[in-house]
Amino acid sequence: MDIETLIADRYRPVALLGRGGMGAVYEAEDTRLGRRVAVKVLSAIGGPSRDETALRRFVQEARALARIDHPSVVTLYDEGVHDGIPYLVMQLLDGVDLARLVQETGPLPPDAVCWVALGMARALGAAHEAGVLHRDVKPTNVGITGGGRVVLQDFGLARLAGESAITRFTGFVGTPQFMAPEIIRGAPPSRTADLYGLGACAYLMMTGQVPFGGDLSVGAVVEHAIGAGIPRLEHRRDLPYPRELRALVDRLCAQEAAARPRTADEVALLLAPLAGDGQVVLSEWVAGRLRDAAVKQVFDRYPPGALDAGAAPVGSPGPSGTPEYGWDEAGVPAQRAGHENPFRPLTLSDTTRRMVLGSMTPQDAASRLREAVTLVLRGRLQEAVQMLSAITQVCLSSLGPGHPTTLACQYWQAVCLARLGAGGPALELFSRVSAHIDQEK
Template sequence: MKDGTAESGDGGQVVAGRYRLLRPLGRGGMGVVHEAEDTRLGRRVAVKMLTAVEGLAEDDEARDRFLREARALARIDHPGVVTLYDVGVAEGTPYLVMQVLDGLSLAELVARTGPLPTAVVAQVALDVLRGLFAAHEAGVLHRDVKPSNIGLNRDGHVVLHDFGLARLAGERAITRTGQLVGTPQFMAPETIRGAAPGPPADLYGLGTSMYLMLTGELPFGDSTVDFGAIVDRALGDGVPRLSGRVPGLPRFLAELVDGLCAQDPAARPGRTAAMEESLEGLAADGREALAALLAEEFRREAVRGVLSEKVRFTAARLLGEPAQDPGDHPEYDWEEAPPQQTAEPADALRPPTLSDTTRRLVLSSMTPQSARSRQREAVNLVLRGELQEAAQVLSVVVPVCLSSLGPAHPTTLLSQYWHAVCLARLGAGDRAVDLLARVNRHADRRTGDRS
């Protein structure tokens, strides 16, 4: 098959005769990641198919370079570096087999909570630094250090993943047409200019990620700003200095971020015992605090799901989907809720409203699974009257659902229905009517198919 997989006897796709693909976990510019079963060892793994660079021949120099560095990465045994189990090329498509990370990315956490406590920032930075140094000592560059590639496990441990090995298999920092590959928000200036990345470029990515953690803002402003304008800022004045800007921020941390984000790679600090000792001192109980933050976010997600159960029942009934009425008393211990209670329980459990910047950061890496979660969030926003924010979320959720789940899938139809509600209440009646007509058309087909 084109993506390097073959059909197994039970209809599932199997990579390299061993890894049975179960479900997609994410999709990016370089390929798609699947949860899979290692049929030989009987364990759960993540398989990344680098479909952007398929078609590598046996004697391709890029193929050899990719396999060589991937094998070097596989030899790294460090808690801050994702465990790489296997690597290969299936029918011309490179693939990586890695551990499955259970938790959130740093991008997702900041999007949900805003700026992080100093101890948490210091702990994440320390773990990433040590992971990068372990990789660099093994001769491996990450090439794509950014918040979405920094995984946070439920126990508060930090893991670097999604090393940019795909670029070794044929991608350059600047394409033949001059189009930048990647996001300039976290990309070192020398890489943007087309120079080969080195260890300082990875450290720059950490510096910009720390900037996001400490401020809750992207280094060069809103990610919807013109792409060229962001590049100009990255190559011009660079990342705004933190020293003296964030009240209460320890001087060492501000100076470290400023140093890591220096325009000149030679000016960025290298590894020193003093740096690690200072971060350790600031981290204190940072790992425990990070684990607590993650636990609270998972609790909020569960509560949001319970609160929207009634909404899902009503919408499912509208579309003719079988659903059981959850009743007026969701199974949730309201004693755990904040003490202030209003006539509407959802208000007492309202999660922090995401800023436009951080919301777009989360939506930029949306998968079908996260689209469903964001849809539930949008419905809660509608019920609270925050129509502009709900419409913004749904304007991204709907295209993801259309492309990944199809136009007749219940999640797609529900997303379009609530998008139409937002548009109607915001005064865009014509667009709302058009969208509802599409929903009704597919809903009628589904009803006809069942009759």
């Protein structure tokens, strides 16, 4: 699907967030309600060769997903079929996934491990109560927001897409590193299989390593998974975690489903007393990374001197030809050299940026600026930073650094940085705006 295509005459793609075997995920604008959303386009079960039975099942399962109402489950807003391809419209969250969090920090502190696992358990409990199995619990499906909230996503997508569609790309319905051994052997999905995935994620958080090592082939991972299984943690004295936590993770990762806890609610009850200040720890780390990403977004977009008083208008940045983020076959973001932001891309895609830079007039820029200010006033600071950065590039190119619209964009960028806690960079930008204004007097 082209990123410039309006999906279902309503959702306008803004940036490609990821691509994998089932399709692609876009950040999009809901043109009716004026909000940002995530749109997952499931091309694996649509298109010219679509299966009508699979499409009917998609609608049924999507309705089941919509019944899950829990703060640790990503909210499903809408579903439909566009040009024969099913899509889901979901809540868009700023934050980092668990895989990247562990990659950045290594093993997590005990409170943080318990808080993430607790959020996952509560999410699975709500889903299981609604009759929905996740089927693919893994770190890239676990998000942590700037407020430290744990959000589990992609519920039931393995079922929505159907086994035949998924196995064409991966050979498995799920991820072998985090897949219960009975599922690998061909048993039907179950609640305890979801809990095994939770345990494998906890193992990653506590050791900093995927259960069977990151350098093994799929065949070798499967052999370990159905053989000796995930190494036990209970008697490892080198790990600074409560013994009861290590014992719980061992139970969750048990080879036999009957040896695992029976329900997610049981797991949550065991984890709740151990979570401590986990939310605060995660909130501070994620909020700091979001703040750093916003500062980079604001300042790294300008050529040297472009923000200084007296600078001449810069030329149109034009397309770079190389996006900041690539996406591998599994839909995992692959960072490019020089970019350290572990979150979803805050910048517009190259295709969209070319379109914006080539067609936006000064009047358009002023109109978009008003939209961005509305986002700031609503507290949607990451979205505002993204929009303001694109508008500022246009203004610098076509209007110059001293134009009132350019200065207004930079002022509101500074407001965003200040509210995100980046006081020094915000003050620097405020000072530059003031210098331009003083020069005009």
